[in-house]
Amino acid sequence: MDLERARTLAVEAARDAGTLLRTGVDTGFRTSAKGSTxxxxxxxxxxxxxxxxxxxxxxxxxxxxxxxxxxxxxxAGAEWTWLVDPLDGTNNLAIGLPAYAVGLALCRSGRPVLGVVHDPVHARTWSALRGRGATDPVGARLSTPCRPRPHGPLLAWTQGYAVTRDDRRALALKAAMDVTARRVLRLWAPLLAWVMLARGDIDGVVGYRTGTVDLPAGALIAQEAGVEIRALDGGPFDELIDGGATENRSFVAAHPKSLPSLLDLVATALDRA
Incomplete structure (x- = not known):
């Protein structure tokens, strides 16, 4: 399997899909309800x-x-599996907020090895191959900086659609982040949050019972840029994709130097939940 060829195909496909989305935003589109959430x-x-x-x-x-x-x-059951998120941030697009992305990931035996995120609004694409680093929109190597934030970290929160409004753990985590962080982003487009983390625009991402399709592409780019991902309890994060599983993945992600304080925040919040 030539992963560089696969990356080229994925990047070109994501860009073409991005062009389709931008054209559709300009010419009009139809929106309908999806499920009961x-x-x-x-x-x-x-x-x-x-x-x-x-x-x-x-x-x-x-x-x-x-x-x-x-x-x-x-x-079904193939060694190689692609995860396709054709429009991450549909709710944003539907209300006219220009924050959405296209995401593609390729997994071998359930382990993500290729990730591509394309931002159609700004025509920018990021990609990564496991063990070979991540690249920014101009093809340069992406490396996550660790920036001091005197007034608190900039964090992003993402959750899956199955999370209810009265989920005590989710409420406790969000409350702790709101108190500690300078700002907490809730973008409705987690792929963009991963790219922002990889670039050092924000300092951490906390995810709670998130989906699978919109996770691996951005997570791999961030990891290959130097971000570390852990489970909420600080243990190893299980990145394997199991068949059609689509939710219940929770995590904490940050630069290794920033991760301990974020894990402490999460642990304190969950103790109070």
């Missing part, structure tokens, strides 16, 4: 997903694909 889907999600899946399975007909809307496609 208040989530939405647009015809742009579906069109972007078709483009990405077609491009992947044409090039790699023996691979499996887990797509945000269509679910499992291609060859």
């Amino acid at each position: 208040g989530d939405v889907v647009t015809d742009l999600d579906l069109a972007s997903e078709r483009l990405l899946v077609d491009r992947i399975l044409t090039a790699y007909p023996g691979h499996a694909v887990i797509a945000e809307e269509a679910g499992l496609l291609g060859t």
Whole structure:
């Protein structure tokens, strides 16, 4: 398997999907309800997903694909599985907020080895190969800095759609972050939060029962830039993707020098939950 070839294909496909999304935003799109949690889907999600899946399975007909809307496609049980998030930030797009992304990840035996995140609004793309580093939109090596923040860290929060409004652990974590951090971003587009963390724009990301499809691409880019990811209890983070599992992944991510204080914050919050 030539991973550089796979990265080239993924980057080109993500950019083409981004062009489709930008054009659709300008010309108009339809929005409909998705499930009972208040989530939405647009015809742009579906069109972007078709483009990405077609491009992947044409090039790699023996691979499996887990797509945000269509679910499992291609060859079930394949060694290589693609995760496709055709429009991360659908709710943002639906209300006219220009913060959304396209995400692609390739896993071998469940372990992410390739990640691509494309920001259609600014026409910027980040990618990473496991063990080979992450690259920024101009192709330079991405390395996460550790910046001092005298008035508290800048953090991002992300949660899965299955999390209810009265989830005590989620409420405790968000309250602790609001008290400690200078700002807490809730972007509704976690792939963009991962890129911001990788660049050092923010200092940490806390995720609670998050989805699978929109996680590995950004997480791998951040890891390859120098970010460390742990489970909420400080133990190892299980990054393996198991079949069609789509939720219940919780984590803390930060530069290694910033991680201990963020883990302490999380531990204190969960003790009070």
